[in-house]
Amino acid sequence: MTTARRRTRETTVRVEISTDESSVDIATTIPFLDHMLVTLARYAALGLCVRAEGDLPHHVSEDVAITLGAAVAARRSETAARFGDRTVAMDDALVQCVLDAGGRSYYQGPLPSVRYDHWMRSFAEHARITLHLRVLRGRDRHHIVEAAFKALGLAMRDAMVETGMSLGTKGAVALEVDA
Numbered sequence: 614m615t616t617a618r619r620r621t622r623e624t625t626v627r628v629e630i631s632t633d634e635s636s637v638d639i640a641t642t643i644p645f646l647d648h649m650l651v652t653l654a655r656y657a658a659l660g661l662c663v664r665a666e667g668d669l670p671h672h673v674s675e676d677v678a679i680t681l682g683a684a685v686a687a688r689r690s691e692t693a694a695r696f697g698d699r700t701v702a703m704d705d706a707l708v709q710c711v712l713d714a715g716g717r718s719y720y721q722g723p724l725p726s727v728r729y730d731h732w733m734r735s736f737a738e739h740a741r742i743t744l745h746l747r748v749l750r751g752r753d754r755h756h757i758v759e760a761a762f763k764a765l766g767l768a769m770r771d772a773m774v775e776t777g778m779s780l781g782t783k784g785a786v787a788l789e790v791d792a
């Protein structure tokens with residue numbers, strides 16, 4: 614079980630991630646975000662508990678992405694498969710997610726939703742993953758965003774599979790900073 618808590622003057626967020634995929638319990642005060650997080654947990658085969666509240670939906674959404682990302686980063690394994698590449702269709706929408714959970718933060722979108730494009734960017738940054746989302750087709754923004762969360766969940770499921778070997782080639786990084 615990995616727990617992350619984040620509190621500011623704007624929001625309070627608590628995230629728990631586990632391997633018990635039957636344990637999903639989400640309450641963020643934003644019904645569509647709850648729907649997306651239940652979807653993400655199901656497709657990633659993770660247990661996920663999220664509690665969030667705050668002053669504005671915009672703040673709650675971003676801070677959930679940051680806190681969930683921090684929890685995902687804390688679970689990163691050097692010997693996981695690392696890569697995921699899944700494409701999901703949902704009616705009119707067709708969305709590809711390609712990710713590398715190798716510890717480098719990068720996001721390439723966009724999604725046709727300011728809030729959820731921002732969500733994915735914040736999540737990728739704090740989860741320390743490289744995340745590319747390609748909207749190949751689609752008219753309905755609900756379908757496009759939902760297909761993106763499904764594709765992200767399936768790609769995360771693949772990337773988290775333990776292989777017992779590391780793909781890294783540079784070994785341990787020694788970095789010293791004097792200030």
Ligand SMILES: [Mn+2]
Nearest residue numbers: 648755756759
């Ligand atoms: Mn839906």
